[in-house]
Amino acid sequence: MPGITREExxxxxxLARLELTDEELDHFxxxxxxxxxxxxxxxxxxxxxxxPTSHPLPLTNVMRPDEVRPSLTPQQALSGAxxxxxxxxxxxxxxxxxx
Amino acid sequence: MTDVIHRTAAEIAAQVxxxxxxxxxxxxxxxxxxxxxxEKVHAFLHVDREGALEQARAVDARRAAGEKLGPLAGVPLAxxxxxxxxxxxxxxxxxxxxxxxxxxxxxxxxRLKEAGVVILGKxxxxxxxxxxxxxxxxxxPTGNPWDLTRIPGGSGGGxxxxxxxxxxxxxxxxxxxGSIRQPAAVTGTVGVKPTYxxxxxxxxxxxxxxxxxxxxxxxxxLDAALLHExxxxxxxxxxxxxxxPVPAVVxxxxxxxxxxxxxxxxxxxxxxGYQAGVMARFDESVELxxxxxxxxxxxSCPSFDKALAAYYLIAPSECSSNxxxxxxxxxxxxxxxTGGRSxxxxxxxxxxxxxGDEVKRRIMLGTYALSSGYYDAYYGSAQxxxxxxxxxxxxxxxxxxVLISPTTPTTAFAIGExxxxxxxxxxxxxxxxxxxLAGNAAMSLPCGLADEDGLPVGLQIIAPxxxxxxxxxxxxxxxxxxxxxxxHPLLEEAPAL
Numbered sequence: 001m002p003g004i005t006r007e008e009x010x011x012x013x014x015l016a017r018l019e020l021t022d023e024e025l026d027h028f029x030x031x032x033x034x035x036x037x038x039x040x041x042x043x044x045x046x047x048x049x050x051x052p053t054s055h056p057l058p059l060t061n062v063m064r065p066d067e068v069r070p071s072l073t074p075q076q077a078l079s080g081a082x083x084x085x086x087x088x089x090x091x092x093x094x095x096x097x098x099x
Numbered sequence: 100m101t102d103v104i105h106r107t108a109a110e111i112a113a114q115v116x117x118x119x120x121x122x123x124x125x126x127x128x129x130x131x132x133x134x135x136x137x138e139k140v141h142a143f144l145h146v147d148r149e150g151a152l153e154q155a156r157a158v159d160a161r162r163a164a165g166e167k168l169g170p171l172a173g174v175p176l177a178x179x180x181x182x183x184x185x186x187x188x189x190x191x192x193x194x195x196x197x198x199x200x201x202x203x204x205x206x207x208x209x210r211l212k213e214a215g216v217v218i219l220g221k222x223x224x225x226x227x228x229x230x231x232x233x234x235x236x237x238x239x240p241t242g243n244p245w246d247l248t249r250i251p252g253g254s255g256g257g258x259x260x261x262x263x264x265x266x267x268x269x270x271x272x273x274x275x276x277g278s279i280r281q282p283a284a285v286t287g288t289v290g291v292k293p294t295y296x297x298x299x300x301x302x303x304x305x306x307x308x309x310x311x312x313x314x315x316x317x318x319x320x321l322d323a324a325l326l327h328e329x330x331x332x333x334x335x336x337x338x339x340x341x342x343x344p345v346p347a348v349v350x351x352x353x354x355x356x357x358x359x360x361x362x363x364x365x366x367x368x369x370x371x372g373y374q375a376g377v378m379a380r381f382d383e384s385v386e387l388x389x390x391x392x393x394x395x396x397x398x399s400c401p402s403f404d405k406a407l408a409a410y411y412l413i414a415p416s417e418c419s420s421n422x423x424x425x426x427x428x429x430x431x432x433x434x435x436x437t438g439g440r441s442x443x444x445x446x447x448x449x450x451x452x453x454x455g456d457e458v459k460r461r462i463m464l465g466t467y468a469l470s471s472g473y474y475d476a477y478y479g480s481a482q483x484x485x486x487x488x489x490x491x492x493x494x495x496x497x498x499x500x501v502l503i504s505p506t507t508p509t510t511a512f513a514i515g516e517x518x519x520x521x522x523x524x525x526x527x528x529x530x531x532x533x534x535x536l537a538g539n540a541a542m543s544l545p546c547g548l549a550d551e552d553g554l555p556v557g558l559q560i561i562a563p564x565x566x567x568x569x570x571x572x573x574x575x576x577x578x579x580x581x582x583x584x585x586x587h588p589l590l591e592e593a594p595a596l
Binding site for chain 2: 013017053
């Protein structure tokens with residue numbers, strides 16, 4: 001399996017919305033390469049005809065009665081918001097100028 | 100009142116119930132202990148003095164009113180800072196949640212309050228439970244009460260250190276790859292990872308949802324069982340919570356026995372990387388089980404050698420998705436919102452500033468494992484390994500009642516020793532991870548001190564899913580036999596703080 005390059009780490013950081021400094025990129029690239037090299041041994045079983053397990057419990061579609069229940073008040077829900085206005089979360093600009 | 104801190108939870112509850120001591124006095128004694136030693140240990144991130152005393156007074160008032168108290172009423176507890184607590188700060192060991200005050204209680208928190216348990220405060224942990232040493236906490240490391248220059252294990256190092264230093268008789272941890280059992284092993288305490296789905300995850304900040312499981316930490320097997328029973332059981336707020344009766348763990352802990360039991364020693368858990376003193380105490384435990392009437396056989400679980408690799412693909416993959424919620428919009432830290440920046444830029448800056456190195460590494464590793472082109476080779480293969488590990492367990496439990504192994508390959512290592520070598524750190528969870536991948540139950544309990552460093556060694560007992568009571572039946576028998584041999588609990592050998 002190929003190793004991971006500094007450029008790939010920078011790409012991963014962008015995908016994961018993580019601001020990294022150049023020093024961090026250098027540091028993480030070497031470490032991630034080591035880790036990926038070590039975990040790549042799982043691919044030994046890639047060709048085996050074994051069903052995948054995503055979860056320890058064989059659950060599908062857990063249902064509950066469709067009843068109104070108590071929930072957080074708007075004030076409680078907004079209590080940790082970095083910014084709020086008019087009972088809403090106040091966020092920075094989401095759409096571009098042109099949109 | 101100083102000796103109340105050395106009593107077990109069962110003893111404290113009995114004395115509160117019969118009026119020998121009040122819950123308020125018990126709580127004050129533990130708060131005084133925290134005041135006296137936690138500057139050195141740093142087990143707590145937040146001590147809720149007023150809240151604890153208020154809970155204690157409520158228990159005393161209920162008793163005065165003639166109410167019958169539950170089996171843990173008036174007993175103080177240290178809660179891992181991964182559980183939400185209404186009105187009390189919850190950080191999960193991260194800067195990104197610094198100062199966050201949740202508007203609701205986790206189900207575990209609510210059940211503890213309903214049981215009359217007194218929550219003293221929130222304990223230190225690796226950031227978002229990612230680590231094996233509590234060093235990735237954004238708030239500084241915790242010391243191991245046996246040697247403050249060494250790690251108390253992780254991620255629940257604060258919870259284990261709190262009970263090992265008599266700051267609380269009980270604590271709650273969470274175990275995704277060993278975060279309850281490994282800290283128990285290296286601090287000479289008892290820790291249990293219940294069957295997946297046995298304890299509600301509602302309000303437990305998610306790291307890897309198919310692996311995370313809350314559970315009890317205590318100084319004795321019976322105390323762990325009492326706490327297990329208090330927090331376990333079906334919860335409609337967690338769709339992966341098992342809708343079945345809680346295994347009879349307290350009854351099992353009161354009736355320890357291994358006579359006639361078949362015990363399997365996992366062959367794969369020894370060899371290179373295992374400390375000689377750890378294996379010596381483990382081999383002694385095997386002999387002890389034989390003396391107590393168990394039939395001990397060797398069992399092979401050939402896929403376990405791929406468990407660590409599978410875990411470090413599955414857990415980071417799930418964490419990269421779970422931690423996407425920390426977007427700087429609804430709660431927690433927000434950095435760089437100066438007016439000119441977009442929401443996406445603010446999210447990126449905030450996550451860069453708010454997450455520590457280990458969390459960043461795992462988010463990127465998960466993002467990589469889930470990206471197209473690599474998905475089948477990595478995540479897909481890891482899921483196949485998970486199936487093979489479950490089959491190993493099924494085969495083994497077709498032959499034996501419980502499996503045993505060392506909990507962790509070495510005793511507590513020095514603070515700083517592995518902090519910048521992720522692969523070395525990950526090896527601490529070698530023996531505990533298979534249980535998380537398969538979803539069954541396991542316990543760690545003390546089995547002595549390693550000769551070379553005088554530090555505690557943990558014995559791991561593993562049971563099938565929903566057979567948690569077997570852990571307690573075997574654990575109680577082993578604990579009683581060791582105590583008879585040593586003449587006192589192992590923790591009494593820890594140096595005074």
